[in-house]
Amino acid sequence: MHSSVSIPGYDYGTARVRRSPVTLDELRQIEQAAGFSEEDQHALQCAGEVLVEQAEQMVDSWRARIAAQPELARWFFDPSGKPDEAYKAAVKKRFVQWVRDTCMRPRDQAWLDYQEEIGLRHTPAKKNQTDSVHTPPVVPLRYLIAFVAVVNPIRPFLCREKRSAEEIEEMQNAWSKAVLIQISLWSRPYVKEGLW
Amino acid sequence: MHSSVSIPGYDYGTARVRRSPVTLDELRQIEQAAGFSEEDQHALQCAGEVLVEQAEQMVDSWRARIAAQPELARWFFDPSGKPDEAYKAAVKKRFVQWVRDTCMRPRDQAWLDYQEEIGLRHTPAKKNQTDSVHTPPVVPLRYLIAFVAVVNPIRPFLCREKRSAEEIEEMQNAWSKAVLIQISLWSRPYVKEGLW
Incomplete structure (x- = not known):
């Protein structure tokens, strides 16, 4: 994971990321609402053992879907x-790193702060800024939510022949929860104001 | 489904539901972003054949999770x-009906209009109004999104012994997409304004 320091704009854990206005207590409530448990954390790390190596392929498959829809x-x-x-x-390099982080990073203050940063980078507050580009100023929330359905199914990447159906299901559920917590x-x- | 006319506040397809500001074209784009296909529509209806009868149990299981988290x-x-x-x-009666509608209703203008109505009923614009009650004015969006992880896994309700693993996976994926499109x-x- 330490190779990640060379990814431009990947500011995880640095002073360039401001503190999230969301508290760790609020994060725990969101995790609980999603049913995210210690077992999920473990299943996610197990999934990460195979997903980390395939992270680029995963992102390529998702990117192909984005490219295919104007x-x-x-x-x-x-x-x-x-x-x-x-x-x-x-963006792709950071997206690949996101797969790794989703599986492997502890959900602490640095993690929470970077979630806020990722959110901001999809809105006019920070989109384009990191990479000094001039693309549209927002990714509309409706697509961010709908696209979870594309990022959600990780079974094809889980080397199913080496695991029991139950283990695969645990990993899939843990991944689904982890993605939804981030969205x-x-x-x-x-x-x-007041509705989040 | 026609028994639904007796559910108080269930205004699907009635003049009490205003036209959604979202167009059918925009809905199709959201469906496409989620990867929702004709095959998903079919799988959802097949799932509905068993889920409709279990809709109340499903809602009870989700409600138990809500009740357990202050x-x-x-x-x-x-x-x-x-x-x-x-x-x-x-609300429970309408929630049970929602399971049925998610599987069985065509995604037409009436469906789209009612999605807007459901959204509004979670916000200060319309929460409490339908039932003339005095609960808090909003269900925060962060919980609406996170709770998808709880509503998402329907495998336990799909009578797995009667179907192939592939059929179950198709139904599960179709349900996941249908829920995310609605959220x-x-x-x-x-x-x-401008960010949705």
Whole structure:
């Protein structure tokens, strides 16, 4: 994971990430609402043992889906209406790292702070800023939520032949919860005062 | 499904539901972002054949999770700080119907309009209004999103002994997508102008 320090704009755990307005107690409540347990944390780490190596393939498969739908692809377009390839490449490295972090990082203050940062980077507050680009200023929340359905099914990546159906189900459920907890946190800067 | 006309406040397809500000074209884009296909629609209807009869048990299992977490339970409390049992009972009937509708209803204008209505009923715009109650004015979006992880796994209800693992997986994936598409739509009234 330490190779991640060389990813431009990957500011996890650095002073460039501001403290999240969400407290750790609030995070625990969100985790509890999602039913995220110690067992899920363990299952996620087990899943990570195989997912970390496949993280780029996973992201490539998701990216192919984005590229195939103009309404999703256009949030990566430059002002001329073409894909900003440098931006896509920069985001991709952090997206791959996100798979690793989702499985392997402890859910502490640094993790919570970076969730807020990721959320902000999808909104006008910070989108484009990290990479000094000029793509549209937001990824609409409706797509962020709907796209969970694409990022959710990880069974094809879990080397099913080596695990029991029960283990696979535990890993799948843990991953689903972990993604939803993050989308919940990322939605914060999108939401009207008092409704988040 | 026609017994549903007797559920108080269940205004699906009636003049009491305003037209959604979301267009059918926008709905199709959200469905596409979630990867929702004709095959998913079919798998959902097949799932519905067994889920419709178990809808109340499903809701009871989810409700037990809500009741067990004070931070989720309190959105059903009356001003004295106790659960508003009449409100809970009224919402429950509609929640059970929601399981049926998720599997069986076509995704047309009436369906889209009612998604907006459900979203509004979780926000200050319409929460409490339908049932003339005095519970807190909002269910925070962070819990609505996180709780998808609880509503998501339907395998235990799918009579697994009667179906192939592949059929079960198709139904599970179709259900997951259908839920996320709805949460995406329900999030609309929560979100700041231009960010949804």
